[in-house]
Amino acid sequence: MLLLFIYSSVVTAEQETEELAEDATSAFVMEADTGQVLYDKNGEEKLPPASMTKIMTLLLIMESLEEGNIQLDEKVTTSERAASMGGSQIFLEEGEEMTVDELLRGIAIASGNDASVAMAEHVAGTEDKFIEQMNEKAKELGLNNTTFQNTTGLPSDDHYTTANDLAVISQALLRYDNVLEYTSLYEDYLREGKDNEFWLVNTNPLVRHYDGVDGLKTGFTKEAKYNLTATAKKDGMRIITVLMGAETPKERNHLSAELLDFAFQNHDYHVLAEKGDNVTDVRVEKGKQTTVPVTLRKNAAVVLPKGKQLNDITTEIDILETVTAPAKRHDEIGTLQFYENGELLTERSLVLKEEAPSASWPVLFKRTLSTMTGQVS
Template identity: 35%
Template sequence: MKKLFILLTTLSLLFISTTFISANADGIKNLSKSAILLEAETGTVICKSNEKARLPIASMTKIMLLNLCFENIEQGNLSLDEDITVSKNASGMGGSQVFLEANSKYKAKDLIKSVIIASANDASVALAERLYGSETECVSVMNAKCVEWKLDNTLFSNCTGLPKPTQYSSAEDVAIMLKHLISHKDYFSYSNIWMDEIKHSGDRVTGLTNTNKLVKFYDGCDGGKTGYTSESGFCLAATAKRGGLRLISVVINSPDSKSRFNEVSNMFNYGFDNYTSKMVIDSSKPLEIDVKIGKSKNDKIEIKPINDVFVFSKRNEKEKITIDFNPIEKCAPVSKGEKVGELIVFRSGVEYKRVDVVTTCDVQVKTYFDYIKDIAKNWSL
């Protein structure tokens, strides 16, 4: 067997240590009944207040519906350009709506856009019926997803967030739902749009204005979901990114609309002022590594990690980060893009994260003529 041995010098650097808050941060005054701030990649909680309380969350319910929409798109079960016929049931939904016409067709992407930007109940039900045949079946899948994600303080009774006595969630669970949602690449194509429109049959147009005002007025905010009913109070789940650091913040039952935006902004400010996320592995930068393969014509190969790795930590405190390379045995030939090992990031000696490493070129088998060249080269020495 021709074995691949890749040698990589261990990298060492000083980096910021991690001292996370488990209670409400100093200087943050929450008027809401429940709140949380976390780092998006790892899910590390920075500050929280009554984060597990079961409360109505109004239209933040749609975060779970949107997760299902994007999952179905990625699985090939729904196309953004697909025409969806709106039922009379969907068009008749009350509350926030974009006034869809019964028996008319709309692109899936326009319905999704209407849910994300304008919190449209009619578009939500139209999507639920398209995906699962009925809103009831969609709700069953939403609740099954809660079990899968261990959202122990969430139960859905509809896909819109309209008031139901048996429907609730928590700031912690909503933050986890939003964390999943922002992992879908198509989500940000809609979430940071401030104003848009949806076209109906004829010349009728409905204007859309993002209910999440932070996408316009907070630097770095590019997504989230608002909610309001008299039962839930004013709610907001939002995400913002500056540099390599992405945060998620959720408040439930703020006393007024201005308060929810101020509370989330203040939590974001605290997070960005006191924490950082440093890139320690850059997937855009290939590494040239010495390699020994029994019958390979390559003395060195170029490899690269498949993902970036960031380390989230508190500012101004230091710890040691080391990165080791763990090679795996391979038989030549090795194809471009084939996994040849993994990089392992350690924080103060404790494993933090692993990322696969692949080749950027083919590793060819040494031919008879290559052996002749090697013999001639060695003889000349």
Template identity: 35%
Template structure:
């Protein structure tokens, strides 16, 4: 009996709810034309917008939910098996690909060591920058001063009071590693060599070279500098192989004409000179016809700088291009002049024979888990997202680039119109695991809006609000039954 009474009570409540819902629905349907179709010809547009708004809201909610969670993490990335690495007879070494900055080989590469005349790469960079910025010109005339004339070691025997152009001195520095020409250029740019050295150390800091410290422009030991021109500190010039490689990368990137100087095999500075300046870099392809040096000539090698002191041993920063790929190598502390080149050849061969640059994702690509982001008050309620640049990795030749793990991070889950194309809303990180290493190799690029979104007019926003209202209301009514 009690059960029957409850059932009758529930039936009455249900009928009452239906009646209320029916009355509300009739009232809204009879009132709606006044609000929605008052503009006459816009009726169909309004109905369409309501439908689109409902669909877009649903899809944006879904997109935002996926955007906030990262997709395949680095631990799900394909694992790269490192090719067998060469055994080099040097104190330190590194092999770097400059466009990605990836390090393909590293041995003791972070240790600060005497770089000898590889120091001159920083002098070359700064002088080339001065020319690029128009502060000096290649044909400017430089008068040799006492400090330059008194330099020891590798030199072209400049005399105080002689005059040469910036270009002549630069070639003497780049080709013959001439200490006197180097100091003459340093004094031209800095006023004094010590002032120029301040510029060198400032540039090292800007470039992010943690171990690099310069005591002079040449790489000579302080004791070998002319008296009266030595620094107050007894701290000698040091630089790691990694820092030398990064410095070479700056030269390659910022002064791509470097090879106009570094590939010169010989140069006659003065007409009176009996013999020309010979390039200390035996690996230049131009030496292939030289009876004594052809064994060292390396196809595609176009720089960069040798170095030698008793403290540093034999050093060489090299760079070569093969099949459109450039590599930068550094060896420090080789035992002989020949050894610095044979070990460099091993290092470059390792890179070129085993690795290549592979595109993992092109610029303006969509990421499946972050295809759109919602937009408030816009003509469109969402905007497509794309990556802002190519994603390239230097990978072993047998590695499939599609094996990269993709991790998405959205900083801005909703934008407000107007929105400019190219607006950053997050980042995407692509990763590969490396066998035997806890640290993956990875590259992060920005996720940006693919197009502009203008702010919607008041009528469109009004219609959209009504559509949202009906959507929510019908949902509530549905839940009553």
């Protein structure tokens, strides 16, 4: 059966934003790079997230991959508990082996509860330990309205989050670009060519039917209703939308599309300075080199209402006078602030662009001697 979704809503800045997500419990729109909030409807209301819980599950998996604790091609053995998970699943059998890469597809595309538990056990040893890490990560991100009781989003007492918090978790997840290789797939296969081949179809239809959408996660339980955290990128601007409490999947998709339309049709993304640009230099004490260039940790940008121009932009640099070797590349040493007509637009971290290794004793001795004799080394 062919399902056709056509999203052609046009939401303008002149419309009352209260009309957005009118039939949903909660909604939130954020620009991912800057963290600017573009729309908020009950964004702090604690609600059951259903399978959008797996955004945090995916975040911890991606962190574990980055840290080298797990590898994409290593095998994961399915436990009895993982195989027993109900709800959305990829029908893992006890003792069955799949790679981390395959299980990531099972989580990101098909929202497999069994795949989520199998990966949680593989990363942390037990699901309970993984859940502890989920809650620790929530605290690390400064989220005070989020508590997880499982890795899947299956109904559980005291398992809740907010649209605001889900946007922040999604923002953290999107720092790992390779997660989009999974969440952007509309369909795929597991156990391909075998008798128990399993067709994966993305639970997020906007991946196929809304230009630019490449993630992130749907969720549904009777208690939570229909939910969707979506992300899309156009003209350099990445938007995160969170919708919670829609009555039907059709309504969930339509309202999420309206939130994306509102963001893209009414806002522009302005880059003020790019990551990697040399901002200044900082002196290095006891280093092999006497100065090291300083750069931005990430692009400095702002999101403005469409058509608004930036005028009279000034910058202020606030950094350490010196750093002491050895210092690592990307060590944070200060901030760069951008002002428009004296009003702060944005602030970005400044980091060392290069490593600053320690100088050898002969070099230090020669440098000291040169200073004493007034020579330049």
